[in-house]
Amino acid sequence: MSAPSDELLAHHKLDRAEYARIEEILGRPPNLVELGIFSVMWSEHCSYKSSKIHLKKFPTSAPWVVCGPGENAGVVDIGDGLVAVFKMESHNHPSFIEPYQGAATGVGGILRDVFTMGARPVALLDALRFGDPAQPRTRHLLGGVVAGIAGYGNCVGVPTVGGECTFHRAYDGNILVNVMCVGVARADRVFYARAAGIGNPVVYVGAKTGRDGIHGATMASAEFSAADTSLRPTVQVGDPFTEKLLIEACLELMERDGIVAIQDMGAAGLTSSSFEMADRGGTGIELDLDAVPLREAGMTAYEIMLSESQERMLLVLEAGREAEAAAIFARWGLDLAVVGRVTDTGRMVIRHGGRVVADLPVAPVSGASPVYDRPATPPAAPRPLDPAFLPTGDDARNSLLRLLGSPDLASKRWIFEQYDWLVGADTIVPPGLGAAVVRVHGTNRALALTTDCTPRYCAADPREGGRQAVAEAWRNLVAVGARPLAITDCLNFGNPERPPVMGQIVACIEGMAEACRALDFPVVSGNVSLYNETEGRAILPTPQVGALGLVEDVDRLVRLDAAREGDLLVLVGECTGWLGASLFLREILGREEGAPPPVDLAVERRNGTFVAAQIAAGRVRACQDLSDGGLAVAVAELCLAAGTGATLLPVAAQDPTGWLFGEDQARYLLAVEPAGLAPLLEAATAAGVPAAEIGGLGGDALTLGRCPPISLAALRAASEGWLPSLMGERAAG
Amino acid sequence: MRAAVITFPGSNCDRDLAVALETCLGQKVARVWHADRELPPVDLVGLPGGFSFGDYLRCGAIAARAPIMAAVRRHAERGGYVLGICNGFQILTEAGLLPGALVRNAGLRFVCRTVRLAVANRNTPFTSAFGAGPVAIPVAHHDGNYVIDREGLARLEGEGRIAFRYLDNPNGSVADIAGVLGPRGNVLGLMPHPERAVDPLLGSEDGRPLFASLLAAA
Numbered sequence: 001m002s003a004p005s006d007e008l009l010a011h012h013k014l015d016r017a018e019y020a021r022i023e024e025i026l027g028r029p030p031n032l033v034e035l036g037i038f039s040v041m042w043s044e045h046c047s048y049k050s051s052k053i054h055l056k057k058f059p060t061s062a063p064w065v066v067c068g069p070g071e072n073a074g075v076v077d078i079g080d081g082l083v084a085v086f087k088m089e090s091h092n093h094p095s096f097i098e099p100y101q102g103a104a105t106g107v108g109g110i111l112r113d114v115f116t117m118g119a120r121p122v123a124l125l126d127a128l129r130f131g132d133p134a135q136p137r138t139r140h141l142l143g144g145v146v147a148g149i150a151g152y153g154n155c156v157g158v159p160t161v162g163g164e165c166t167f168h169r170a171y172d173g174n175i176l177v178n179v180m181c182v183g184v185a186r187a188d189r190v191f192y193a194r195a196a197g198i199g200n201p202v203v204y205v206g207a208k209t210g211r212d213g214i215h216g217a218t219m220a221s222a223e224f225s226a227a228d229t230s231l232r233p234t235v236q237v238g239d240p241f242t243e244k245l246l247i248e249a250c251l252e253l254m255e256r257d258g259i260v261a262i263q264d265m266g267a268a269g270l271t272s273s274s275f276e277m278a279d280r281g282g283t284g285i286e287l288d289l290d291a292v293p294l295r296e297a298g299m300t301a302y303e304i305m306l307s308e309s310q311e312r313m314l315l316v317l318e319a320g321r322e323a324e325a326a327a328i329f330a331r332w333g334l335d336l337a338v339v340g341r342v343t344d345t346g347r348m349v350i351r352h353g354g355r356v357v358a359d360l361p362v363a364p365v366s367g368a369s370p371v372y373d374r375p376a377t378p379p380a381a382p383r384p385l386d387p388a389f390l391p392t393g394d395d396a397r398n399s400l401l402r403l404l405g406s407p408d409l410a411s412k413r414w415i416f417e418q419y420d421w422l423v424g425a426d427t428i429v430p431p432g433l434g435a436a437v438v439r440v441h442g443t444n445r446a447l448a449l450t451t452d453c454t455p456r457y458c459a460a461d462p463r464e465g466g467r468q469a470v471a472e473a474w475r476n477l478v479a480v481g482a483r484p485l486a487i488t489d490c491l492n493f494g495n496p497e498r499p500p501v502m503g504q505i506v507a508c509i510e511g512m513a514e515a516c517r518a519l520d521f522p523v524v525s526g527n528v529s530l531y532n533e534t535e536g537r538a539i540l541p542t543p544q545v546g547a548l549g550l551v552e553d554v555d556r557l558v559r560l561d562a563a564r565e566g567d568l569l570v571l572v573g574e575c576t577g578w579l580g581a582s583l584f585l586r587e588i589l590g591r592e593e594g595a596p597p598p599v600d601l602a603v604e605r606r607n608g609t610f611v612a613a614q615i616a617a618g619r620v621r622a623c624q625d626l627s628d629g630g631l632a633v634a635v636a637e638l639c640l641a642a643g644t645g646a647t648l649l650p651v652a653a654q655d656p657t658g659w660l661f662g663e664d665q666a667r668y669l670l671a672v673e674p675a676g677l678a679p680l681l682e683a684a685t686a687a688g689v690p691a692a693e694i695g696g697l698g699g700d701a702l703t704l705g706r707c708p709p710i711s712l713a714a715l716r717a718a719s720e721g722w723l724p725s726l727m728g729e730r731a732a733g
Numbered sequence: 734m735r736a737a738v739i740t741f742p743g744s745n746c747d748r749d750l751a752v753a754l755e756t757c758l759g760q761k762v763a764r765v766w767h768a769d770r771e772l773p774p775v776d777l778v779g780l781p782g783g784f785s786f787g788d789y790l791r792c793g794a795i796a797a798r799a800p801i802m803a804a805v806r807r808h809a810e811r812g813g814y815v816l817g818i819c820n821g822f823q824i825l826t827e828a829g830l831l832p833g834a835l836v837r838n839a840g841l842r843f844v845c846r847t848v849r850l851a852v853a854n855r856n857t858p859f860t861s862a863f864g865a866g867p868v869a870i871p872v873a874h875h876d877g878n879y880v881i882d883r884e885g886l887a888r889l890e891g892e893g894r895i896a897f898r899y900l901d902n903p904n905g906s907v908a909d910i911a912g913v914l915g916p917r918g919n920v921l922g923l924m925p926h927p928e929r930a931v932d933p934l935l936g937s938e939d940g941r942p943l944f945a946s947l948l949a950a951a
Contacts, residue, residue, distance in 0.1 A: 155784040245743075422935070423745055
């Protein structure tokens, strides 16, 4: 190839410096197939070139971590000879272009990342961020994304048990669809993606390869412009039925020996799967594209290598095991083809039509992608709330009802009832009650799962926001009686080539890393989604956390709906009435300002450890972490879950608005049997943890101090009404 | 009581049904592949929920023509018990073992929630162990809206072949029908998932009487 045109390079999202580096690596100009391969392998999506140096700041190990970042998913020990395998991934750009298929294939992709490691997927969670609910497009996107997640997850038979869904106009042009999958495997049966054994066959299984999704990974690494709806052909189409067959066939094959390596064909398809397997194994691969099962005739080598057709996997088998594997896949009605073999050359040699169409050194393509230390402007310190500004607004009763019916807090029943959250018959704590809890099949253990991030905190103070996202996830796990083990993340930001955005990325990562270290809560997997901006307007920084904890004995877990009339309410943690960057400020007063509540990680750990001990001692019937909307919202949610009213004692000498709606961190609301109160408070004193009885449960209304009571029916109507009404329906039940 | 559960490509409640049957019947359950032509010697055959053949064409339409279905038909003709849950119910209507059809929910969306059911006929091998009150059992389906012609409905009503009715109809089914029996009373299809309601940890044990009824009938 002679010197490529600017247009050709732009199409491949490579700059001149990167092109020069390619020529230097090869000692010659690349041909078009090779250029396409470099383009996807060096895309932000595959290479993490803008974030790599910062991702190294995360703690990634702990005694219970079996496998940290770098493989298809993270692996942690959950006892009984079992491991949990989990990861979260973004499918933001495709979901904006075509919400149903974008979200559906997001689910498909993350499932493959998990079962590729030998784990049966047991739970899905989805963290969704949409734009202004008043925009008609938001309804279209929300409806499509939810239907896509449902269409895929329900069919494959993996329960969708939790997640988040919030709204802000900053996501008008770039929604976020972050999908987390959790699987369970035997500890001695975890599979990795390291091609080894010279001469071993490289085997392709699953759906045929078509022309869909070519350059999806490069698309996921670009900003949108208004004209980009023309990108629709790069969005893949999912087939959950084939995925279900693929799961069963792969897990069946994994029951036997014979798999050396296995990797799903996700972003950048055959290219990334083959290069990554060879790179991790320190080997080479010869690929024969004439053997690849194709959906349509006349596909070029370029198209075959870059196709992102879904539901495909690449395996390395022990030589001689091909027939056995083929029989299993045939039984499930799936294609299997030997498409190459492992070599010791360290090169990827690709043949098509009997000709060598690409011959590249593996390590530089996979491992020597450019790494950028992009200039970052440290975020400006947030301006604290003007002390002279005292929120007045509505009375507490009206404020609470408005908050419960606000987009971020309103019940997401309309969403989660479209998901089969119970298939598998192990979902103990269903969606809508804090962290979800899924029993480890056939055992007395369970996994507690949550997704968390508060983008408005991250926007106001990225470092504090990063800390808070991790701390809130940790709290949510503690609150069901789980031992927090590890997190996965999806780091969603705008264009990293803009220093203020890079500043947010660096600060959020550093904040998260501090919290992970302080809470022994390492990062074991994740992904990065940059360029989430349209015409120069970036999303709120959204370092999404997905977290996993272990419930050692399902009989000891606590759940919100277990609280009952007569229980006493105890508030754990210090209340300063912090209203900066609070939901109250935004939803009731229409002001997005102030610093977010500071996260004192030592206090988080101390308070969480205390709460965990009280739960373990059997003194707690229900536990709720305090977050958006503060104490009043936490009590209201507890009432709605338990189906009983509550009374909060009037608090003297305190700003009632801050007391009720402030968002101080490291706090929990406990429902305690009366007999448990005294020992609990004594233990709190001994541990130096602030804890106070603040009221009790009973009746059919919530009374906040001196405010008139709010009936449970009114609370429920406020909470349940908003989303169905947005989507043009009446609330169910 | 000896029981078997059939797995079609795309079934996803086959394990759950087998576990529930083993829990409630106290006996190992045979697993049968859709391409098999014979059933093992059993009293009960379970057709599980899921998305057999991806629900492509019509829910249950392709599975209804799977090789094993001829054996299921013979089993039913011999008087053996057949239980189709959710997609299994759809398969039984597509196979002509039960009347009527299941079409898209009236709300056009998948719905997963626990619903209240009335046991409409307690004098059947599937329902004799239920008490008089309503039961809470989850549904999870996109196509659970039961339809049948006027004469067919009259026959079902007249012959006591409506086993369960929704008290809060989630899908628009005619006459709130949640489960129907075949002409001889030995084949039951229902959209709710009793196999998800046998474990107190999951919130309801109201599915157990269905399996207890079968145990008593055997």
